């Protein structure tokens with residue numbers, strides 16, 4: 182008799198239809214909250230369908246970013262993030278290295294373009310966007326801002342569902358997630374096709390956990406995003422579902438929930454592919470002056486919280502510096 186084979190570990194990334202919740206149906210809301218809790222306590226990743234961002238808004242946005250990334254490098258470099266006091270604008274290939282642990286890892290083989298709503302300079306990440314001239318990429322700014330606000334609204338709804346999933350009042354995270362000065366940032370990505378000599382050797386995005394609270398990622402149908410199954414150390418694809426949002430928990434939310442909700446390591450591999458890949462991450466990392474300390478109900482009776490209280494600002498600034506190197510007026514002022 183042969184040895185008994187261990188079954189492959191299965192990583193479940195549930196697909197949750199939130200349409201009933203968004204329509205205000207109490208039964209659907211309770212079911213969605215339970216599904217969200219289960220996903221966050223396990224892999225920390227799920228995909229959201231039946232959401233409020235229209236297909237037209239997504240398509241218009243994806244079309245606009247592909248036209249932007251198709252511009253000559255000199256044109257994109259005019260909007261370089263390195264000229265921005267607040268990490269806004271164009272980030273060239275290799276501009277970020279999200280894998281902080283592996284010193285041999287390549288820089289991330291993606292280019293990006295980041296925006297936020299404009300706020301007066303002062304607080305971390307506040308300041309002006311950089312946009313291409315309207316004649317250079319017609320409709321880009323309009324499509325990007327329309328997309329931003331649509332996903333912003335969905336992220337607020339997801340925080341309310343998150344509150345319900347934790348047995349908290351629905352509005353518990355509102356002050357955090359809807360603060361006009363809060364850290365909400367949208368970064369569009371373009372992953373160029375990988376030549377054979379680089380496939381497998383480079384990373385689209387190195388292994389990392391997201392810094393903040395909640396990420397909503399739109400990916401096209403090319404694929405490449407993978408999550409780590411911690412116990413077995415194996416990587417598993419997040420299969421693209423057209424129009425869905427990959428929703429994941431970041432380090433702040435893991436800390437806030439006293440490790441009950443998981444911030445999972447993920448990466449984008451560079452498969453041998455002749456296709457360009459586009460994605461866009463929307464990070465809602467909340468109000469800068471919020472203190473993160475274990476939420477009610479997340480510390481078992483008789484135990485101490487796993488972490489000291491921490492201000493959002495301190496955490497986010499440190500993580501930006503680690504992955505981009507010091508940059509931006511805010512950080513220079515504090516150095």
Ligand SMILES: O=C(O)CCC(=O)C(=O)O
Nearest residue numbers: 370386400406449460462
């Ligand atoms: O492009 C992707 O699929 C993932 C990007 C990502 O993980 C990030 O920007 O934090």
Ligand SMILES: [Fe+2]
Nearest residue numbers: 389390391447
């Ligand atoms: Fe990420």
